[in-house]
Amino acid sequence: MLPDDRVYAYSAVLMGSPILLKLFAHNESLASRVFRLIKQQENILTVNRPHSDIMAINLAAGSHAVAVSQPVFTLIQRAKAVSLLPDSAFNFTIGPLVKRWKIGFSGNSVPPASDLQALLSLTDPRQVILDEQAQSVFLQQAGMEIDLGAIAKGYIADVVRDFLRQEGVEQALINLGGNVQTLGASHTNQENATPSGWAIGLKTPFAAADALIGVIHVVNKSVVTSGVYERYFQHQGRCYHHILDPRTGYPLDNELHSVTVICDDSIDGDIYTTLLYGMGVEQGLAHLANVPQIEAIFVTRDRQVICSSQRQFAFELLDDRYRLK
Known part of the structure; x- marks a missing residue:
């Protein structure tokens, strides 16, 4: 390693987001x-x-099963299992609702309630039939669509991490736009030769892109943030954001502005940001008390920053308008 721990940054635009790799x-x-x-x-x-594995499944909805590769089948299995959890805010069959709202994709109006009610009948994960032997997926109703957008970035971030490890890389960071996965530490403290964590910014909601509430310090961890300020529109004084409640068809409405999950695998971060959003702060904290491998930072509308614990990370508050609890 160079004595000044120089970092080389590489960037590209993929998956509709700027991608950053640090080596x-x-x-x-x-x-x-x-x-x-x-x-x-x-x-x-x-x-x-039009030619992805997922689109092939969606286009065959109500008609026939589609065989997919083992990684895609395993990912769909995981998404279905999480979607079937009691009161889960994660639902990988939410595609028809996402497409109707178009939030973040030129959508700027509230669909009629009758439209949303009709589409809810197409978002039942129990109607996704998985055949493990054939590695096939069948959507029972025509018009159903699965959408792995809430899990794909995390999965890909973990694939990249594993690839870098196979290449002998011990220290790196990959940022897929909201999903950060790190290998090792960012550098070594020269005074005591201890590793120093990567510094990941926690964005201030509805503020300039570089405005930060604070910094999360991690070593060998994934940091995934999901917030209502990422994709939204305003209508009659109300904010309609992209995190939809599969139980109602409308954006989730609670005290939260963002949820950040810190854990080993980015796919777990993807899953838990959605689950915890649906739970809210109180229920989310109670749930995480029994899941020690997952930690979270909740940012509320009234500018509280609530950490479930800080066993796997350290948080540094930068914005004195927020209160750390």
């Missing part, structure tokens, strides 16, 4: 292979292109 050695070839790997995964999992 401690100048290696454009490795960066290119990482971006190519992300592109390959995106092409398999996206619902925004």
Whole structure:
């Protein structure tokens, strides 16, 4: 390693987001292979292109089962299991509702209640039939659509982490736009030779892109944030954001502005940001008391920052308008 711990940054735009890779050695070839790997995964999992595995499943809804690769089948299995949890805010069959609202994709009006009610009947994860032997997926009703958008980035971030480890990389950071996965530490403290954590910014909701509530310090962890300020529109004084409640068809409405999850695997971060959003602060904290491998930071509308614990990270508050609890 260089004595000044120089970091080399590589960037690309993939999955509709700016992607950032940080390495401690100048290696454009490795960066290119990482971006190519992300592109390959995106092409398999996206619902925004006509020839992905997911689109093949959706286009065959109500007609026939579609065989998919083992990784895609395993990911769909995981998404279905989480969708079937009691009162789960995670639902991978929410595609028809997402498409109707179009929040973040030129949508700026509230659909009629009758439209949403009709589409709710197409969002039952129990109607996704999985055949493990054939590795096939069948959507029982025509018009059903699965959407892995709430889990794909985390999965891909973990695929990149594992690829970098296979390449012998011990220290790196990959940011897929809201999903950050880290390897090792960012550098070594020269005074005591101890590793120093990566510094991940926690964004201030509805503020400039570089405005931060604070900084999360982690080593070898994933940091995933989901917030109502990411994609939204205003209508008659109310904010309609992209985090939909699969139980009602409308955006989730509670005390939260954002949820950040710190854990080992980014796919778990993806899952838990959605689950915890649906639970809210009180229920979320009670749930996490029994899940020690998952930690979270809740940011509320009244500017509280609530950490479930700080066993796997350290949080540094920068904005004195917020209160750390």
